[in-house]
Amino acid sequence: MTRRDTYVCGIDAAIDVVGGKWKVLILWALNDGPCRFGELRRGIPGVTEKVLTSHLRELESDGIVFREEAVEGAVRRVTYALTPLGVSLNAALAPLGAWGREHLLNGRASHDHAAAS
Amino acid sequence: MTRRDTYVCGIDAAIDVVGGKWKVLILWALNDGPCRFGELRRGIPGVTEKVLTSHLRELESDGIVFREEAVEGAVRRVTYALTPLGVSLNAALAPLGAWGREHLLNGRASHDHAAAS
DNA sequence: TCATGAACCCACCATAAGGTAACCACCCAC
DNA sequence: GTGGGTGGTTACCTTATGGTGGGTTCATGA
Numbered sequence A, B: 001m002t003r004r005d006t007y008v009c010g011i012d013a014a015i016d017v018v019g020g021k022w023k024v025l026i027l028w029a030l031n032d033g034p035c036r037f038g039e040l041r042r043g044i045p046g047v048t049e050k051v052l053t054s055h056l057r058e059l060e061s062d063g064i065v066f067r068e069e070a071v072e073g074a075v076r077r078v079t080y081a082l083t084p085l086g087v088s089l090n091a092a093l094a095p096l097g098a099w100g101r102e103h104l105l106n107g108r109a110s111h112d113h114a115a116a117s
Numbered sequence C: 001t002c003a004t005g006a007a008c009c010c011a012c013c014a015t016a017a018g019g020t021a022a023c024c025a026c027c028c029a030c
Numbered sequence D: 001g002t003g004g005g006t007g008g009t010t011a012c013c014t015t016a017t018g019g020t021g022g023g024t025t026c027a028t029g030a
Helices: A010-018 A023-030 A037-043 A049-061 A084-103 B010-018 B023-030 B037-043 B049-061 B084-103
Strands: A065-071 A076-082 B065-071 B076-082
Touching (some): A010 A084, A023 A084, A023 B010, A076 A084, A084 B084, B010 B023, B010 B084, B023 B084, B076 B084
16 A cells, blocks of 8 residues: 555545555445454455455554454454444545446446445 | 446445545645646646656546647647536545544644635 | 757556465364 | 365465656747
């Protein structure tokens, strides 16, 4: 992500956080509630495990998602969820999503990316 | 930009349009009104002519900016301006900019990226 | 006449982002 | 005791993106 240290405005910085190829898809998937790693992978067709891992790590270090690892008795169970910051980011993303739906994929099948679940 | 042909949601597509390293800066600069090429270059420190040209071409082919070349008598005078679509994109970008300002560069000097000029 | 500015184009290059594929430890079911 | 699922890691490899440094045309200014 080339994480820059100087931004000239807020969008600049926000795009840097959200600009990865699969980032918004991850945010969108997590918007419905916490997900396990495998659920995310299956829910985002085309993403590889490596890329999903690294994107999740970046989102985690940006404070957007929250990783919870529970080794309950037997298997390890890792759950990813949006932090409050992630929820607010999703809300801020909503108008852009509406714009994209309206102007970019007019009439094509598309899902809704609303802010609140 | 790898211009994909299938998008799973609107944000996905919008990020693809706006995801270049300097795209939002260009949009932001054009938000104050039409600019000539040299003005843009001077107004966005760090961007090279080649990258500025190619990003402007992409934004133009996406219908975001409008390029007007006027050879008025002597010199060629090229002016770039936002199309109505570009104006609406900027408006849709505003909440994301506000989010970035608030959460990413808290307290640092930053300019405002409002929708309407 | 030479230099400078505008608005590029072009060839090449460096890096970073993303993709492929293999491997790992752990546990469970068969 | 072998295979499958979970949740990864690691080492490459490819491609896209952006950067460097030149060249270009026309006009103006000194």
